[in-house]
Every structure is written in structure tokens, then in C-alpha cells.
Amino acid sequence: MKNQITNAISDFFFEYETPRQVLVRNRxxxxxxxxxxxxxxxxxxxxxxxxxxxxQSTDIAVGSVFTKMKGVGYTSINGSERVWDVADYVFPSQGDASFVVMTNYIITEGQQMGKCPELHGKHNCSSNADCEGGSFKRTGHGQMTGECVDETKTCQVLAWCPVEDDLVIPDPPMLMSAENYTLFIKNSVTFPLFGVSRSNLVEGIDAGYIRKCLYHPENAPLCPIFRLGDIVKLSGFNFETIATVGGAIGVVVDWTCNFDVAVTHCKPKYTFHGLYGNPAETDKVRASVGYNFRYAQHYMEDRIPKRTLFKVFGIRFDIIVQSLARKFxxxxxxxxxxxxxxxxxxxxxxxxxxxxxxxxxxxxxxxxxxKYTDTHAQQDSEWLGLETSDCCPFDANARQGQGTGQTDDPDSEAGSTETEVPKK
Missing domain, CATH: 1.10.287.940 (atp-gated p2x4 ion channel)
Structure with missing residues (x-):
């Protein structure tokens, strides 16, 4: 038992195994x-x-985006002139990475809480039986009182009156001047793995350059100031079409950098994608086109709470930062x-x-x-008390021949049976 353990340990430390290779000459x-x-x-x-x-190893940046709009719009409705500045047409006004620029609107002025007929087409009726009191309709403007107004043939509702009439959208849009508004994007990114921080105000982009530059994909690809009309055009849409009913556009700031070269070569690339839909499709084949929302300005008049309701159609801009840095x-x-x-x-x-x-x-x-071995023949020979040298002269001769170089084929034992018992 001791010898077996010693041999096992010796074999483990002092022997090396390598696979046998056969060289095949076949074209x-x-x-x-x-x-x-x-x-x-x-x-x-x-x-x-x-x-x-x-x-190379890779890293994704963490960063922030700051935006600022500039531009002034003008409208004249029924002799009422109005100038719209940034505080009026940008929602929200904090300079977020996602915001809306108003391009069209419907105003319902002087609303106050009361009872009035529903808008035609929202809930038509022929008698009071068609108007269930106390119920609501999903597309309606208020709670039905149970009366049918003969003049309009619509149900009477408790709501902000008069109710909003948004069946006709102004076309052309009220604020076509939004095409010439400008958007300033300030973006900074940090690659934590490589300890590198960059800003889209790269080398050569100073205050003097920003005051006079305007983004162009070929002439000024690093300018951080963008004209809204150019953004819409580069995203594949017509400005008047998207300004009428609203839409959504993604501005992608791409930081793909190789830090095996100088860090100054790490610069942003701007691309624009229309999230509004497929430009090749017509409005008739698309469902729920555009982008709009409502907000109200509340005030008191003769101690009566009133409001001015705005239905805003606008372009939603989403500033999307994507990044990938590499280094050996x-x-x-x-x-x-x-x-x-x-x-x-x-x-x-x-x-x-x-x-x-x-x-x-x-x-x-x-x-x-x-190479095959016959374990049954070997077990039979051991049971008969035969030595390996007595039962396997062929194998011994083959090994001797290999040692003296007398065999013609060094691989001749590959297909032989190692423990074949010779006939006596």
C-alpha cells in the first residue's frame, strides 16, 4: 500500500503527459x-x-445636458397683436434635456365653471333620455346634467364654459416664426474608467465663436447652436407640416472616442432623428399623429374664478447622449x-x-x-499467472525494435492489440 502511494505521488510530480499526434499526408x-x-x-x-x-477595454460616460432657447414670435388674431418670447413658448422653462417648443395653439378665453351644451360630435342627443345625468364621457368636457339642449342637439354638461372647440386646427401654424428660433446645447461627459472629462465646447469653441456660429453638418459640425428649421430638415421632415400638429425629434450627441490617441481627438458628433413617424407616410395612414397638450392660466374677474385655456401644438425635443470610449x-x-x-x-x-x-x-x-487495449485478455493472463513478457512477445519486440531503430514503421503498433496472447 505504501509503495502504491509513493508511486502515485512520484508519477504526479515527475511525469508529463502529452497527446499523441499522427501526421497525415493527404492533399x-x-x-x-x-x-x-x-x-x-x-x-x-x-x-x-x-x-x-x-x-481595447471600453467605458460608457456619465454626463449632463443643459439647453437654452432664443427667439421671438409674433401673432395677430382678429386685430389682437401679441409677441411670444421664450417664457411663453418653451415648456418647461428650466433648460432640461427634454422640452417642447410651441408652434401652434388654440385659445379658449373667459371660461368659468357652469352649465353649457357639449361640443357637437362629443355627445349628440335627441331627447333627455340620451343624456344620463351624473355620467361622464371619456372624450367629453364635463359631467352630464341629464338635459338635451334643443339648439345644439347635444347634452348639457357641468364644465368650464364655453367648452373648448378644437375641431379645426389653425393651418398654417400660428408660430411659423419658430423655424428661426435657435437652440443652444451644452453637454459635458466623464469616462470614469479612464478618468477623462470632455465638453462639447471643445478646443477652438470660445465665446467669440459661439456668438457668430450656426451648426452646419459640413461647415460647422462642432457649433453647439442649432436653428430649429435646420434640425427639422436634417431629421427628414417639413417644418410647416410638423409645426401644424406637433411632433417629436431626437437630437443625439454621440461621443465615440479612442483614447489610444490624443484626448483632443475626442469630439461630439450630432445626428437628428424624427420620432414623429415615417416621413414617407401620409397623415391619413397614421394614427394619433402630432404632439399636443393643454395648460390653463387662471385669474379672478369680479370675484368669479375664470381661466384661459391653451391647447398647445409643439415640437418635443429630446437631447440624447450616447457614448463609448476605448483604450488599449x-x-x-x-x-x-x-x-x-x-x-x-x-x-x-x-x-x-x-x-x-x-x-x-x-x-x-x-x-x-x-490505439486499442484488450483488458479482458490481460485479466485472463494475470489469472493464469503469466508475466507480461511471456504473454505479449509481440509488444515487447515492438518496443525493443523502436529502441534500436529496427522497425520499418514507427507507428506500426498503433493499430495492434497491446495484450494479444500468442498461440502456443
Missing amino acids: RVGVVCRIIQLVVLAYIIGWVFIYEKGY DIIPTLTAIGSGVGIFGVATVVCDLVLLYLLPKRAFYKNMKF
Whole structure:
């Protein structure tokens, strides 16, 4: 028992195992092997290292966005002139990354709480039986009183009266001047993994440049001031169409940086995407087009609470920051190389399948690749008390021949049965 433990420990520390290799001289198999290896090599170099940049580590930035609108609009309705500034047409007014610029509106002035007929088409009636008192209609303006107004043939409601009439949307839009408003975007990002902070006010963008620049994708791609009409055009829409009923546009600030070069090369790229819908579609095939919301200005008149209701149609702008920074790192490099070396094993697997199952001489190659042992014959010889040298002269001679170099084929024992008992 002690000898067995000693031998096991000795074998563990002082022996080295290596797989046996068979060199196969076959042109077809050799060509297949090399083609597969070339494909794997092209994948590793072309896709993993060049395209996917597997030798670099990546990081995503954290950042903030600040916006500011500038511009003045003018309207004249029934002889009533009005000037609209930023405080009137931007919602909300805090300079968030998501905001709405009003381009069209419907005003209902002098509303006060009372009873009045519902708008035609909201809840028509022919008698009081058609108006269930105390009930509401989802698209209505108030609570039904149970009376049918003969003049309008609509149900009477308890609501802010007169009710809003929004069936006709002003066209062209009331604030077409919004096309010339300007948007200033200030964005800063930080890549924590690499300890790098950047701002879209990059080198060369100073106060003097900002005062006179206006964004252009080719002539001024780094200018942070954008004309609303240009944004809508670059997103693929017509300004008058989207200003009439409203819409949504995404402004993407893309920070894709390679920190293996100078940090000053890390600059933002602006792209614009219409979230309003597909520009190629017509309004008739789209459901619920546009963007609108309501807000009210409340006031007191002769001690009676009243309000002015605005239905606002506008363009919603969403400033979206996306980022990806890369830099050389030895760990992903070694990981990519190791995985690539492992993929080279595919060539061996494919070639083994061709050798063992497809070629005419597959039985010959199978005998060359695998070495068989007959455990039953060995157990029978041990039971009879025969020594290995007595029962297996062929195996001993083969080993002796290999040691002296007298055999013609060094792989001749590959297909032999190791413990074959000779006939006496």
C-alpha cells in the first residue's frame, strides 16, 4: 500500500503527459485544414481585432445636458397683436434635456365653471333620455346634467364654459416664426474608467465663436447652436407640416472616442432623428399623429374664478447622449488571442471527421489514430499467472525494435492489440 502511494505521488510530480499526434499526408485533408485555419485567422484579425477592437477595454460616460432657447414670435388674431418670447413658448422653462417648443395653439378665453351644451360630435342627443345625468364621457368636457339642449342637439354638461372647440386646427401654424428660433446645447461627459472629462465646447469653441456660429453638418459640425428649421430638415421632415400638429425629434450627441490617441481627438458628433413617424407616410395612414397638450392660466374677474385655456401644438425635443470610449488593455488583448487560438481547434475537428467518416481509407486512418487495449485478455493472463513478457512477445519486440531503430514503421503498433496472447 505504501509503495502504491509513493508511486502515485512520484508519477504526479515527475511525469508529463502529452497527446499523441499522427501526421497525415493527404492533399485534400491538408487543403481543408489550411482553408479553415485561414478563415479563422481572418476572423480573428479582421473582426475581433480590427472591427470589434478586441484589444481595447471600453467605458460608457456619465454626463449632463443643459439647453437654452432664443427667439421671438409674433401673432395677430382678429386685430389682437401679441409677441411670444421664450417664457411663453418653451415648456418647461428650466433648460432640461427634454422640452417642447410651441408652434401652434388654440385659445379658449373667459371660461368659468357652469352649465353649457357639449361640443357637437362629443355627445349628440335627441331627447333627455340620451343624456344620463351624473355620467361622464371619456372624450367629453364635463359631467352630464341629464338635459338635451334643443339648439345644439347635444347634452348639457357641468364644465368650464364655453367648452373648448378644437375641431379645426389653425393651418398654417400660428408660430411659423419658430423655424428661426435657435437652440443652444451644452453637454459635458466623464469616462470614469479612464478618468477623462470632455465638453462639447471643445478646443477652438470660445465665446467669440459661439456668438457668430450656426451648426452646419459640413461647415460647422462642432457649433453647439442649432436653428430649429435646420434640425427639422436634417431629421427628414417639413417644418410647416410638423409645426401644424406637433411632433417629436431626437437630437443625439454621440461621443465615440479612442483614447489610444490624443484626448483632443475626442469630439461630439450630432445626428437628428424624427420620432414623429415615417416621413414617407401620409397623415391619413397614421394614427394619433402630432404632439399636443393643454395648460390653463387662471385669474379672478369680479370675484368669479375664470381661466384661459391653451391647447398647445409643439415640437418635443429630446437631447440624447450616447457614448463609448476605448483604450488599449492587455487583459482583453490576451483574452481575444486565447479565444482565437481555441477556435483554431475547429480545423482539427473538421479534418478528423473527414478522415474517420468520409475518406475511402477511413478504417486505415482510424487504426492509425486510435490505439486499442484488450483488458479482458490481460485479466485472463494475470489469472493464469503469466508475466507480461511471456504473454505479449509481440509488444515487447515492438518496443525493443523502436529502441534500436529496427522497425520499418514507427507507428506500426498503433493499430495492434497491446495484450494479444500468442498461440502456443
